[in-house]
Amino acid sequence: MLAAAINFNNSLVFFFTFLMVGMGIISMHMTQQNLLKLQLTIAHVPPVFCRQNLSLPLILLHKKNPVTNIDIDHHSIAVQLWGKDLLLTDVFNNEKSILQLHCPTTQRGNFKLPALTISSRYPLGLFRAWSNVKLHCNAIVYPGQSINKTYQPKSGAGSDGISPEGRGFDDFSGFKSYQQGDSLKHIHWKAYAREQGLLSKTFSGSTNHEYWLDYNELSGDTESRLSQLCYLIVQAEQKGDRYGLILSNKTIQISQGQKHQHQCLKALALF
């Protein structure tokens, strides 16, 4: 275009060309501005078992300048995990935008999030602004489960001297104060209505088991032992058993409930 303008010495072609150049420069600036002041955080990530897909909620938020307090929107922000498809979103002022990233897991332990590429071609698509971001995320990946039906855990009663009445589902045996993880079905709602606080009913039953799961009693290498333990913990929790975990560096007392399960699995993950 410029060559044509010079060649024909045509003022309006000159002007039009320079207007295009100007728009190009301004759009480059706008593309960069579009990516600035963007705050990225990863919200709580529910733990998964190894080789499952981890779903990471990415929160994008405009980082407001407390002094100027100007409303700025960000448009067409593309987020990409390495080797994955682009995810596009807009971030409007004062509004959180949440993207669900899915990431496969290959290793137990603290999940290391690979660098995210955030980029934008807004507004004209002439330029692409990008940045690689490393985010900290508190995600735990449990070991994968491997089925073990032969393991006979030693009974919990004799092991430690702690022998509380077994908790089961069949016969009502009394109340205890509510702990997180107790089944909602077992809450003594009438007492709650009388403003006596949350009480859980406890049951004793013959099907109720209480045992230790011991790392040292399993066979195989470290990873396979951990996987088996993982399976056993999940099974135990499903059956409603009470269980404890013995690892070479850690012992977790016999208990039950979601929180207990997580504690045990986390110990496996970080072993």
Next chain:
Amino acid sequence: MQKRRDDNQINKLLSMLNFSSNSLLPIVLLITMLPHLYTTSVIIFLSCVFFLCWFFLHSSGFIRLPDKFLIFVLIILSIIILNLEYGFVFSQKTALSLLCIMVSLKCLEIKNDGDRRNIFLIIFLAYFILATHFLYSQGISLLIFVMIDGLFLSLLLIAFNRKPQPLLSLEHNFNLLGQLFLKALPIAIILFLFFPRIPGPLWSLPDDGQTGTTGLTDKMYPGSVSKLSASKEIAFRVDFKKSPPAADKLYWRGPVLNHTDGFLWSQSPSKHRMTKKIQVSDINQFISNSKQAVSYTVTLEPHQKQWLFSLEMPVKISGDTINNFYFNHDLQLLNKNKIHQLTQYQVTSMTDFKLTSVSHNEQLESLIFPDKHNLKTLSLGRQWRKKINNDRKIIATALDYYRHNDFYYTKNPGAMTVEPSDQFLFEKKRGFCEHYASSFVLLMRAAGIPARVVTGYQGIEKNEVGNYYIVRQSNAHAWAEVWLENKTWIRIDPTAVIPADHIEADIFDTNLERLSFSSLNIPNLTRLSSQQKTALYNLWKTVTQSIDNLKHNWNNWILGYDQSKQNLLLSLMGIQADWQNLIILMVSGMAVIFITLKAITFYKQYRKTDKVYQFYLTFIAQLNHAGMSIKLSDTPYQIKDQAIKTFPRSASSIKLIIDHYIMIRYASQTDKELIKDFISRVKQLKLNNAV
């Protein structure tokens, strides 16, 4: 309620726009090409429309796109069409037609919405096509058209860029484009003013047969000039440095016609003319006794000819948009290239001069009387020669002949097809300038005096508003030059001797104006008093002159902004530079701006790296020095974990440092004591390598 309905409608419109940005593309493309396709042949227009329709129907979901083989066939077909239309001449017009067809064809290669490469290429080429329209016209109306069409192209660009996301609101997009435009405008203006204007074409394409406008031609026959006299079109505008010369000096020299068959006048055969090019610097060899210099600027409307009109006789000429100008051997001023665009040049003319002959050949040529035609004219001339043996007296006799024999000067003399000179001189005695000039030259030749016809423009019309002068097509004129006493060519205008009462009223420009004024169809014009009519007429005149003044200023300052005006602007700013220096100046200026910007951002970055960060960096450096490999991109948590693993003995201090850092950085309020503590801890940190 009303508002909600409006919102719904707007949303519907939006979703339509978004859904159909694919179908909008061919429509906008067609509009973009329209001014060009309008001037090309029907078949090229139709093939473009055909390809675009195909794409349109495809994007509406009716038909499929052609496969690769079919596209190849279509390309071959279009090339054949182009070849049939233009032959093997690759001119500007051919190039543009090729571009239009290829862009239309390219649409058929768009695979899907995500085909950014093709879509962007098409839109950028469309911008280019838009710019090329200015090569044909630089009017304000075209500028408005280009701007609006450019807006739509940019909207499409935004829509395609946003895919696959739905389009944002129209309001947002217009807002965005407005911002882009307004911010880009200052850049464009600065570049327009200061970007070095390099003189001359970089390459030249062969001239194409652009459709001629009304105007002078290099042929003259009875009725050819009077036909022009009805045209109010502007031939050129003139700014005189001082005051314009007297009316009898206002002859703008155009083609000189030396050759005639008795009916048609034309320039002497081209083989004679081409051999002789006289440079402007050599013109003083042919002009003597020059006096009364006039300097002025001509803004010439494009007329697709090489001619540069100037007052007789130009001695100095300059201009940035004209190149390699010269005089032909008739001493007509010519540009090397044809004038396709508005052109400005500065001339100094001597209005009082004596013109010597360029060659002897020329005088011989100016004696040829066509055989067997206009015999009465021939005998009249010969009769004078027999009686009078003085060239000057013969000329005076001839002029007296027009003066006393009841000749009339009129625009509508009626057709004279056979022996036009005899018919005019002895029967009709009513004619326009071409009749007078041609019959006079023939009489002179019959009397043995070398004579030739000169065509051009005569007179000027003042624009009171802008204080400049206009020469219109209606100023087209023909006069004669006679070779006197073997010394000099002298201008004789036979129409000038016609007494005022023999000039018919339709000749005067003012009448022309009054005619077009009355054709405005103002109701009750007849009922107005003559005073009111004059007032109304004056008002109308001021308005039309103001409009023309606007056009003139547009031509002068925007379209005519060239090297010399740029130099003027620069010298006003105290910079003396030619275009070579300007390029150096601009490149170095840009380098300076770039470096300062870089320096500023670097400085800002440096300032930003506050004490806390600096000590955080020292901390990391210490860790790396002790054998770790920590990257700056690692998060503090990662660093903490790694460092504690590597240096378990210093675990507590590492943990504290990182925790402090995180607190300082991310807590809502920062304690100054905490910062002090952090710094002292980093300073005191001793890493124990032994594990």
